[in-house]
Amino acid sequence: MSKQNRSSPAVAALLVALLAVVAAGCGSKKSSPGSTKSASASCSKGDLNLVSAGKLTIATDNPAYPPWFGGTPHKPWQVSDPRSGKGYESAVAYAVTMQLGFSKDEVTWKHVPFNNSFAPGPKPFDFDINQVSIARARAKIIDFSDPYYTINQAVVVNKGTPIASATSEAALKPYELGAQLGTTSYQFIKDKIRPSKTPSVFPTNAGAVQALKNKQIDGLVVDLPTAFYVTSVQVPNSKILGQFPAEPGGEKVAMVFAKGNSLRTCVDQALATLKGNGTLKQLQQQWLAKATGAPILK
Amino acid sequence: MAREGDRRPDPEVARRSRLLEGLRLEGEGARGVAIALLSSLVFAVVIVVAVTQSAGWPEVRRTFFDWGDISSSFPDIARAFVLNVKIFLVCEVFILVLALVVAVLRSLPGPVFFPLRALAVIYADLARGVPTILVIALLGFGAPALQLTGVPSSRVFWAGVGLILIYSGYVAEVYRAGIESVHPSQEAAARSLGLSRFQALRRVILPQAIRRVIPPLLNDFIGLQKDTALVGTLGVIEAFNQSQIDSNATFTYGAYLAAAVLFVAITIPLARLTDWLIARDRRRRQAAGGFA
Numbered sequence: 001m002s003k004q005n006r007s008s009p010a011v012a013a014l015l016v017a018l019l020a021v022v023a024a025g026c027g028s029k030k031s032s033p034g035s036t037k038s039a040s041a042s043c044s045k046g047d048l049n050l051v052s053a054g055k056l057t058i059a060t061d062n063p064a065y066p067p068w069f070g071g072t073p074h075k076p077w078q079v080s081d082p083r084s085g086k087g088y089e090s091a092v093a094y095a096v097t098m099q100l101g102f103s104k105d106e107v108t109w110k111h112v113p114f115n116n117s118f119a120p121g122p123k124p125f126d127f128d129i130n131q132v133s134i135a136r137a138r139a140k141i142i143d144f145s146d147p148y149y150t151i152n153q154a155v156v157v158n159k160g161t162p163i164a165s166a167t168s169e170a171a172l173k174p175y176e177l178g179a180q181l182g183t184t185s186y187q188f189i190k191d192k193i194r195p196s197k198t199p200s201v202f203p204t205n206a207g208a209v210q211a212l213k214n215k216q217i218d219g220l221v222v223d224l225p226t227a228f229y230v231t232s233v234q235v236p237n238s239k240i241l242g243q244f245p246a247e248p249g250g251e252k253v254a255m256v257f258a259k260g261n262s263l264r265t266c267v268d269q270a271l272a273t274l275k276g277n278g279t280l281k282q283l284q285q286q287w288l289a290k291a292t293g294a295p296i297l298k
Numbered sequence: 299m300a301r302e303g304d305r306r307p308d309p310e311v312a313r314r315s316r317l318l319e320g321l322r323l324e325g326e327g328a329r330g331v332a333i334a335l336l337s338s339l340v341f342a343v344v345i346v347v348a349v350t351q352s353a354g355w356p357e358v359r360r361t362f363f364d365w366g367d368i369s370s371s372f373p374d375i376a377r378a379f380v381l382n383v384k385i386f387l388v389c390e391v392f393i394l395v396l397a398l399v400v401a402v403l404r405s406l407p408g409p410v411f412f413p414l415r416a417l418a419v420i421y422a423d424l425a426r427g428v429p430t431i432l433v434i435a436l437l438g439f440g441a442p443a444l445q446l447t448g449v450p451s452s453r454v455f456w457a458g459v460g461l462i463l464i465y466s467g468y469v470a471e472v473y474r475a476g477i478e479s480v481h482p483s484q485e486a487a488a489r490s491l492g493l494s495r496f497q498a499l500r501r502v503i504l505p506q507a508i509r510r511v512i513p514p515l516l517n518d519f520i521g522l523q524k525d526t527a528l529v530g531t532l533g534v535i536e537a538f539n540q541s542q543i544d545s546n547a548t549f550t551y552g553a554y555l556a557a558a559v560l561f562v563a564i565t566i567p568l569a570r571l572t573d574w575l576i577a578r579d580r581r582r583r584q585a586a587g588g589f590a
Contacts, residue, residue, distance in 0.1 A: 090419075091438040105557055114544075114546070115546070118549035120354065120360075120361045135547070135548075137548040140360075141360070141550060182546035202532075202533040210443070211453070211532075213443070214439065214451060215442075216452075217533070227421045245426040259357075
């Protein structure tokens, strides 16, 4: 029974190899390395390395929440409108835009979920501004701008629940705490608070807020400015239990760039100017001032 | 593979080819195995070369295949995976029971039982029609929001309820196919022996029906195992959610790979078991001289 045509397996093997070679040909198209322009390029508007010529494409998640973003929601944006220039991050983005020599209508806002902002491959944005905390591990994959704000973590609880009487970090240990996925708040719970109950991590802000409302978690750990929005708008009858003392050096948020993007040095220059002339401080006063006063949990 | 049909397999070869069921390494002796190995090797080498020569490969390797990321995230993900295992084991028990009830209701004859049949049809349609993730979100966040006393607010509980409801829809259809595959003469014969309708169902129909649908039941069980990852959308830290946490901390995807390995470690043995059961069942029916 093994007397079949001798050539047929060999031919088939050859075909398989050929097929694979064809696949290889398709797979190995080299794309031009557009994002690796040398870092010494000038920062005049025409020389900038942009995804779409003559326009600055800025990314953030949707919904973009106050106080980081403000303005009346307008399609496709929910809750706020990054195009409004209102809210701290929107204002900073436009201030940088002006420094780089763009007008307000030369800016395109793009909805990029947090999880997509660091996906490999060409980035659909020039930079992403979405309260992304600087971390050494992350900086191996993408580039961060210089920081534009230092945040503190805070915990939000329902009024009248047992956790609401806690006054120290240690007193939070017996409770079920939650955070949003991708935030450093979760790391904070795990490494600093070390609660006895497994914490929860929600893929969306909406899920985290709903769980707090439902009392499915006792406390929600978020950055302080977000905590003010949660208590004032999202969860009625909730309060900020307190903020945690700042880490040495603080937790800093920055814009995200494709690794090696030369635009970053220009944005850093713009941020340095804005820091030097007091604009950053003034924008913080304008949008985040009331987001600093909360008792400190020792 | 046109030559398959024009020769009668000898029993030894047929036995071996059954062992390699699904891999389509048909009996050609040692030479056949050698050719298959060589062909696979060439194919693998070319694919590997193609992938590693591509422009984006260095970035993909750094973000997906960093051994440090994979191994450092593995212990936490493995710990979280215990929850997935618990969920699918507990849910499967309830699914097998609830689905059988639904399937039997749907198979009831006569106009009297029309409302029950209709209910069973509506349930199976809804359960299979609504995306699982929606049902889980609806129950996990919605049911506790009612704040009814005595109703648990545990997200794992409600996610489990969601999975049971969804998968019972699928499994009920599998059972029904099994029940309908039993020839009506079987019931007629049972009834003529004096068995009641229920006894005939319990003693004659269901044993045959269920034996026939064990492979598709295992198929749905594998689906359930993977869908336990949806529980993570409620904030519960199971394997997939844990891998997202690790991925977001480092901006790499090695953690996803670690989670995939864990799921595959459970689902692939079960898939092979399913194949084996199908093959065994076919063998038995052929040996019995019956129709396959």
